[in-house]
Structures are given as structure tokens and as C-alpha cells.
Amino acid sequence: MFDSRKVRRQFEEECTACGLCVECCPIVSHTELKGADSKKIMEEILDLFQHKKIGSLARTRIYSCLYCNTCTTHCPKALYPPHGFFVGKAILQELGDPVPKGISSILKFVGGLIENAVTSFRQDPEKSDCLITDVIKRRAETCQTVLFSSCFALIEGKVLNTTVKILQRIDPALKVLGGFNYCCGELHLIAGRPEQAKIQFDKMIEGLNTLSPEHVVIFCPTCNMNFEGHHPDAKWKRTFITDFIAGHLDKIGPLNRVEATVTVHDPCHFVRGVKPGSESPREILSAIPGVKIVEMENTGKNALSCGAYALNGAVKAGLEFRDRRLNQAKATGADILSLYCPGCHMVLGPEGPNKSLRIESILSLLGESLGIR
Ligand code: SF4
Numbered sequence: 001m002f003d004s005r006k007v008r009r010q011f012e013e014e015c016t017a018c019g020l021c022v023e024c025c026p027i028v029s030h031t032e033l034k035g036a037d038s039k040k041i042m043e044e045i046l047d048l049f050q051h052k053k054i055g056s057l058a059r060t061r062i063y064s065c066l067y068c069n070t071c072t073t074h075c076p077k078a079l080y081p082p083h084g085f086f087v088g089k090a091i092l093q094e095l096g097d098p099v100p101k102g103i104s105s106i107l108k109f110v111g112g113l114i115e116n117a118v119t120s121f122r123q124d125p126e127k128s129d130c131l132i133t134d135v136i137k138r139r140a141e142t143c144q145t146v147l148f149s150s151c152f153a154l155i156e157g158k159v160l161n162t163t164v165k166i167l168q169r170i171d172p173a174l175k176v177l178g179g180f181n182y183c184c185g186e187l188h189l190i191a192g193r194p195e196q197a198k199i200q201f202d203k204m205i206e207g208l209n210t211l212s213p214e215h216v217v218i219f220c221p222t223c224n225m226n227f228e229g230h231h232p233d234a235k236w237k238r239t240f241i242t243d244f245i246a247g248h249l250d251k252i253g254p255l256n257r258v259e260a261t262v263t264v265h266d267p268c269h270f271v272r273g274v275k276p277g278s279e280s281p282r283e284i285l286s287a288i289p290g291v292k293i294v295e296m297e298n299t300g301k302n303a304l305s306c307g308a309y310a311l312n313g314a315v316k317a318g319l320e321f322r323d324r325r326l327n328q329a330k331a332t333g334a335d336i337l338s339l340y341c342p343g344c345h346m347v348l349g350p351e352g353p354n355k356s357l358r359i360e361s362i363l364s365l366l367g368e369s370l371g372i373r
């Protein structure tokens, strides 16, 4: 998993502060960095790494990053700027720099309030047929397929339940692992705790290994990207949820008509991840009779971020991104903005009705077509 010492060393030794990662960065013009010298911004980042000197340009750059992966192909030194900024958050916190409100809230989640969080989302893993959040407590049984549901899935409980029912048509003995106890470590990275992220990632792999599955299906594009980037030494095969379902459409039952004009929001971590994703989300939608897909501006590998990561540390910029994306969806004339990332759903979902847009997971639409709601 994420090796913060290595990332820090690489930035200190190899970053030349050329500023190319700033010039291609879509969030810059939405923040106080607008108009600033791109080289100066990155020199401040290096000053923080090398001399523990805090500058306002560096702080804004670190906390406003959308983790959209646009810059990751632009660095001439093959560095990964958003990872550098996770380490930057840790350095700022070590130096006692004030932590933005959004990050403080995440720190509460990752700092031991996990049980409360689970309770607040009204999930009762002990009473569920297949939802396992603690493999040690439940004494895991070996199984063929495991859905790794991610931590965000608890927030999108209805989508998760529909997904489980769809997957049970492919493997009735499906098991589910996830929840905050089995987060992939991303929440710790966002909070500026890269060392703990590594511990969390290893715990998640250990949990999955305990189930000895043949196949692990990943629900969240960010978890999928983390698996892809950190190559766990595991015996099981791993597939992203839309790829898995698109490959088993013949096994899930007849699809009924859903009359809807749908546009698709692609998540950054699927279309610009370590291994960019496929067409499977659109394959699923195209298989539903009655669904008409209309594409919005900035689609596929050019998709705009929903603003989620910036909302934690640069709220105004994050909200501007969220609204830009919703306006692009509205401009297509679609009734439904469909998505397949629980994080994007959490950001875009509550605001959709204000733009007269129904926000639905592709998996919920598939469930509707199968009579599962
Ligand atoms: S990952 Fe962060 S720094 Fe890189 S382009 Fe996206 S917002 Fe900018």
C-alpha cells in the first residue's frame, strides 16, 4: 500500500518545481491559486517537504486537490502529485497547522468513532444474511465470491442492498465484506494519516484472505484503484463491479423496460485510475430496454470531478465543481444522472433535485429493470 516515506523522499529528491502539474490542474482557477506563478506554488510545496516551512500557496494546493488524476500523466519525473499532497497534509498536521473542518470530521471517523458511525447508518451486520463487517467475530466461511463493499457503501445502503440481490443471482452463496472496519485506507489518506492508511489496507487484505474467495468484486472505484496501484499478493481474482455484472448479464434474469433518458457521470478513479476502466457501465445501461443514453460534455476519460475531495478542504471550489457537473448533466435534457461511485453519489445526490435531476446508481436502474427495488 501507500508508502509515505517513499513518496516523501521521491518528492524531495526528484520534483523540480517545473509547475506542469499546476498548469493542467482543473481546480487551480477555482481557488486563491488563480493567477499565481505555477513554479512558485510548487516551490512552496518543496519548502514544506524539505524545510518544514508553511506557505499559503502550498496549503491551498494541498487541501484543494480533487484527486482527479489529471496531472498524473503530465509530470516529467513520473511523480504522483495527489499522493504527495496526502503526505503534505500529514506534514502540515505535524507542524500544528489548523486543520480544515471537513478534514477534522474525517479524522473523527478514522480516529476510533467507527462503531458509532456504523450505528448511525443503521446497519446491523449481526442480523444481516450476508453483510459481514468483522470476519474474526463471525468466523468466516470459505466462499466463491465476495463483494468488497467499501466504507461508503454503508452510506449508500439501498444501492448496496440492490447490488447484493443482483449478485446473489450470479452466486447465491455471495459474502460481503466492508464497512468502516474494512475501509481500503482512503479515508486515512484524505485525513492526512498515510501511515494508518497502510495498516488499514493490510487489515482489509487479511479480512479478504480469511474468506479464501475465488473472486473479489469491488464496489467502489477508489478501492479498485487502490487495489490496482498496490498489487496485493493474493490468490483471488479481482474485478470491478460493473465489469463483473456486464460479464454476467445473461445470468441475472430477464430485463424489463425502464423508460428513461439517462446521462452518465464517470468517476475520476475509474476513467483515470492506475488502469483506466472499460465501457462496462454503458454496456449495462444499454442492456436495459427503454433506456436511452445521452452523453454530457466531459465524459469518459475527460470526465469532470464531482468535487468530493476538495469539499473536505476547499469547500467553495468543491461546490463549484459539483454544480458545474450537475449543470452539464442538466444541459443534456436527461431525466436521470446515473453514476457508479458511492462517493460521487454522496456529493451529487442531495443537490440533484434542486436541478430537477433524478440521481440514480446504474446498479439501482438495473435492479429496477429486474424488479429488485
Ligand atoms: S489530482 Fe489534484 S493536483 Fe492533480 S490535476 Fe487533479 S486536482 Fe490538480
Ligand code: SF4
Pocket (backbone or CB within 6 Å): 014, 015, 016, 017, 018, 019, 020, 021, 022, 042, 074, 075, 076, 077, 078, 079, 081
Ligand atoms: S510536474 Fe512533477 S516535477 Fe513538475 S512540479 Fe509537478 S510534481 Fe514536481
